[in-house]
Structure formats: structure tokens, C-alpha cells
Amino acid sequence: MSGVLVIALENATKVLKLLVESSKEYVALMELHRAVDRSSIIDVVNMFVGEIYQKPPIRSSVKRVLRVRRVNSIDILEIHNDRYVLMKVNTEPGTYIRKLCHDIGLVLGVGAHMKELRRIASGIFNEKLNLVTMHQLSEAVYLYEKHGDESLLRRYILPVEFAIAHLPKIIIRASAVDAIANGARLAVPGVSYVNDSVARGSRVAILTTKGELVAIGVAQMGAEEIIAADKGIAVNPTRVIMKPGVYPPLWRRKKEASEEI
Amino acid sequence: MVGGYSSVWDFIRELDTLGGLDNTRYLIKHKEDESQYGYHPWNRPLKNHIENGIINLDKPPGPTSHEVTAWVKKMLKLNKAGHAGTLEVLGRSRRERCSGYRSRKRH
Numbered sequence: 001m002s003g004v005l006v007i008a009l010e011n012a013t014k015v016l017k018l019l020v021e022s023s024k025e026y027v028a029l030m031e032l033h034r035a036v037d038r039s040s041i042i043d044v045v046n047m048f049v050g051e052i053y054q055k056p057p058i059r060s061s062v063k064r065v066l067r068v069r070r071v072n073s074i075d076i077l078e079i080h081n082d083r084y085v086l087m088k089v090n091t092e093p094g095t096y097i098r099k100l101c102h103d104i105g106l107v108l109g110v111g112a113h114m115k116e117l118r119r120i121a122s123g124i125f126n127e128k129l130n131l132v133t134m135h136q137l138s139e140a141v142y143l144y145e146k147h148g149d150e151s152l153l154r155r156y157i158l159p160v161e162f163a164i165a166h167l168p169k170i171i172i173r174a175s176a177v178d179a180i181a182n183g184a185r186l187a188v189p190g191v192s193y194v195n196d197s198v199a200r201g202s203r204v205a206i207l208t209t210k211g212e213l214v215a216i217g218v219a220q221m222g223a224e225e226i227i228a229a230d231k232g233i234a235v236n237p238t239r240v241i242m243k244p245g246v247y248p249p250l251w252r253r254k255k256e257a258s259e260e261i
Numbered sequence: 262m263v264g265g266y267s268s269v270w271d272f273i274r275e276l277d278t279l280g281g282l283d284n285t286r287y288l289i290k291h292k293e294d295e296s297q298y299g300y301h302p303w304n305r306p307l308k309n310h311i312e313n314g315i316i317n318l319d320k321p322p323g324p325t326s327h328e329v330t331a332w333v334k335k336m337l338k339l340n341k342a343g344h345a346g347t348l349e350v351l352g353r354s355r356r357e358r359c360s361g362y363r364s365r366k367r368h
Binding site for chain 1: 269272273276277279280281282285286287288289290291292293294295296297298299300301302303305307310311312313314315316317318319320321322326329330332333334336337339340341342343344345346347348349350351
């Protein structure tokens with residue numbers, strides 16, 4: 001099946017967990033095994049919006065236990081000959097559309113299967129956001145290797161920061177960056193700007209003043225608390241993306257200074 | 262949308278808009294100018310850009326997600342690459358699935 005497949009390269013693979021957990025949108029073509037009148041199709045399809053139970057299909061890449069998945073929406077785009085249903089499905093990750101079609105067929109009483117599937121969005125990545133084909137990518141590599149022109153490669157490869165677009169962001173001072181890159185927690189004095197959607201316990205992204213992703217973490221304070229506080233831990237990083245040494249280790253100086261005294 | 266930002270805030274706000282955070286604002290804790298270290302995400306040296314990169318790939322229907330990812334890794338001569346959420350392949354016969362027949366024929 002075709003469509004949006006987000007691929008993370010080298011150091012960017014550290015954000016994959018975030019990408020895997022994002023919601024997905026598909027266009028699917030379902031074939032019913034016998035004709036059913038339009039209104040029943042619409043009724044039954046709508047029954048599958050919301051929380052559904054789903055057992056992964058026999059041919060699947062996960063353990064086959066009944067699990068609950070949320071289907072955010074199903075829009076029927078077209079019904080052809082009362083047998084072919086083209087629909088747009090927005091779901092939680094880990095929902096098998098193939099199984100969804102099969103189950104819709106069971107409820108309709110005629111049986112059904114998925115004929116075609118195309119993923120049109122995975123989180124913020126959709127068909128409008130620099131979607132590239134294998135051909136385009138190989139062209140870009142050729143252009144660079146034969147002619148030293150890196151413009152296409154630069155256009156087709158997005159910076160890792162796009163993976164955290166949906167997270168509330170905290171921008172930190174240059175002096176705090178290397179400490180975080182080395183695994184330290186983010187303390188309040190290191191914060192430069194904070195997005196007002198940061199809430200205690202929410203997942204946040206830590207960026208430099210140049211917009212580079214340093215780490216992903218869990219906020220220990222809300223935005224207002226961070227502004228009001230003089231000290232304390234603002235964010236517990238859960239995944240550090242930036243390698244140490246990109247920014248100078250200004251945080252070591254303090255320690256050395258205190259040792260001298 | 263590639264590069265050409267007048268300030269780093271354009272980039273951050275672009276991400277916010279994509280992520281549905283366009284109605285949020287930033288509170289100032291400690292005003293600081295752009296650092297002199299590191300690189301703007303769109304202006305990294307090419308090697309650095311690739312190693313911190315994400316490709317929004319339009320997967321062709323034939324090969325598996327894993328195969329496609331492996332090809333991209335090979336094309337760009339990388340050590341590591343991974344994909345988010347497998348897009349399964351339909352309609353391969355058992356002969357094709359188990360024997361590697363399809364992939365042999367293809368190459």
C-alpha cells in the first residue's frame with residue numbers, strides 16, 4: 001500500500017517513538033462481497049467511529065490480542081454500485097484498516113475486504129509537506145554525487161525539528177544547552193522563552209535560540225510557574241537528541257569555580 | 262517554505278502552525294538573542310542536515326516499508342534509518358512472501 005511513510009535518518013531516529021505514536025489518516029477502498037443499500041452502508045460505517053475493539057489480523061506485525069483503538073472519523077467519499085466504498089479514515093496509531101474493512105463487512109452481513117489503501121497523513125506529515133517519491137530522492141542523490149548540487153537533497157530532507165511541531169516548546173539559553181545534551185534536567189534559570197501551552201506533566205520540546213531541537217521531556221511546571229519561579233526543575237528530559245559538544249560546556253565552569261574555593 | 266526566514270521565530274512559529282499551536286504565545290523568562298553556536302535547522306552543513314533529517318516519503322505500493330527504508334539508508338549511505346508506522350503490503354502470494362521471489366525478480 002502506498003502513501004506517507006516517514007523515515008528518520010541517523011541521529012533523527014531518536015524521535016521515532018514520537019512519530020510512531022502520532023495519529024494516521026488513510027484513504028481506503030473497501031469492496032463488499034454483495035451489494036448493500038446505501039443507507040445501511042452509511043449506518044454501519046458510522047458505527048465504527050469512536051472506540052472500537054480490534055483484534056489484529058492473522059498476517060500482522062504485532063501480537064494478536066484484542067485491543068481498543070480510537071477511530072476519530074470516517075468520511076465516505078464515494079459509493080460505487082453499492083459494493084465499492086471509498087472512505088477517508090482518521091485513526092489512532094496501530095489501527096488496522098484492513099481489519100476495519102473486514103469487520104464492517106461482518107456487521108453488514110455480506111463480508112468485505114480492503115481493496116486499496118493509501119496513507120495520506122501521519123501526524124503533521126501529509127501529502128502537502130515535501131512528500132517525495134523514491135525517484136525524486138534518487139534524482140537528488142544523483143545530482144549531488146555527479147554534479148555536487150545539494151539543493152534537491154536539502155529540499156527533500158526535512159530537519160528533525162518537524163517531528164516536534166505539535167509539542168509545546170521551551171526555548172533555552174545557550175549556556176544551558178550542553179548541560180541538557182549531556183543528560184541534565186532543565187532548571188528554571190536556563191529557560192529563555194516558554195510557550196503558554198506548557199502544562200505540568202505535558203510532553204514538551206526543548207529548543208535552542210536558533211530553533212535546534214535539544215531534547216524532548218516532561219514538564220515539571222506549567223508555563224506560568226516557570227515564569228514565576230527563581231529555581232527548581234522545569235523539565236525532565238526523556239530523550240536527548242542533540243549530541244554533546246555542539247554548544248560550549250559553560251556549565252562545567254561553575255563546578256570548577258566552586259572547587260577552587 | 263524552505264529556508265528564507267527573517268528570524269528564528271518564523272521557523273518556530275511555522276512549526277507551531279503545522280502542529281496546531283498557532284493560537285499559543287511565548288512568555289519571556291530571560292530575553293536572549295540567537296546564540297552564536299550551532300546552526301539554524303535549515304542551514305546545517307549537508308552531512309549534518311542529512312544526519313538530523315526526516316524524509317516524508319511517498320511509499321510505492323510494491324515493496325514493504327522495511328525494504329523501502331533499507332533502500333533509502335543505502336542510497337544515502339547511512340548507518341541508521343527507521344520508519345514510523347508500517348504500511349503493509351497486500352496481495353503477495355505465499356511463494357512471493359516466503360521465497361524472496363518477488364525481490365529477486367525485481368533486481
